[in-house]
Amino acid sequence: MLEMIEKLLVLQERDRQIRRVQAELAHIEPERQVLKARASDAQGGVERARQKAKEIESHRKELELEVAAKKQMIDRYANQQLQTRKNEEYRALAHEIEMCKEAIFKIEDQEIELMEQAEANQKETVKAARVESETTKLADDQIADLTTREQNLKRELAELEASREELAAAVDDSAHARYDRLIKSKGENVVVGVQHGVCGGCHMRLPAQILVTCQAQQELVSCTNCGRILYYTRDMALTVPE
Numbered sequence: 001m002l003e004m005i006e007k008l009l010v011l012q013e014r015d016r017q018i019r020r021v022q023a024e025l026a027h028i029e030p031e032r033q034v035l036k037a038r039a040s041d042a043q044g045g046v047e048r049a050r051q052k053a054k055e056i057e058s059h060r061k062e063l064e065l066e067v068a069a070k071k072q073m074i075d076r077y078a079n080q081q082l083q084t085r086k087n088e089e090y091r092a093l094a095h096e097i098e099m100c101k102e103a104i105f106k107i108e109d110q111e112i113e114l115m116e117q118a119e120a121n122q123k124e125t126v127k128a129a130r131v132e133s134e135t136t137k138l139a140d141d142q143i144a145d146l147t148t149r150e151q152n153l154k155r156e157l158a159e160l161e162a163s164r165e166e167l168a169a170a171v172d173d174s175a176h177a178r179y180d181r182l183i184k185s186k187g188e189n190v191v192v193g194v195q196h197g198v199c200g201g202c203h204m205r206l207p208a209q210i211l212v213t214c215q216a217q218q219e220l221v222s223c224t225n226c227g228r229i230l231y232y233t234r235d236m237a238l239t240v241p242e
């Protein structure tokens, strides 16, 4: 094989490795954000449960105050009953007292309901706290793993890039420039084998003269269709089998 082709193939392989490592690195930060969001969702669950407990408690206190106010009213009406001599007024006050007592019953029903809610919410809080601690621990572990992976990939990338510079320096300037131009326009597969008489990049049939020049292995040959650099090795059939 032409020595320049060999060098270009090594360079092309190194560039593939660099792109693979760069692609892996690009995934790290989004993955980290997903893990952080998961942990913060779990924390939100605990905060919501705690907030609800506060709301239930303050509602319960309001109801207690209402009961106390109704009881004061009952005392006042009872006092007024003692002082009145009019039957009609006495009955009206008795009616007011009855209304207050009914109101207190209703409030007490609400209090019982709130206590049940508080109990259920307490269980939710315990569960949410457990989920939070498990999720946070898992996320922390996974984030630590990601950071280790990121460091390893960065080290690998630095090594690959250093070695790429050495490889590129060994390729002569015009071939290097041709290779770089092709990489920009065609992507990562620009030094391609001839397979059954077609270009390994664009898969178009190559003219006979190109195949002969390619087989002679004296110079860099380009595909007449796509411009990729062609090479021939003995294990590649040069022409389409009949």
Ligand SMILES: [Zn+2]
Pocket (backbone or CB within 6 Å): 199, 200, 201, 202, 203, 204, 223, 224, 225, 226, 227, 228
């Ligand atoms: Zn081609």
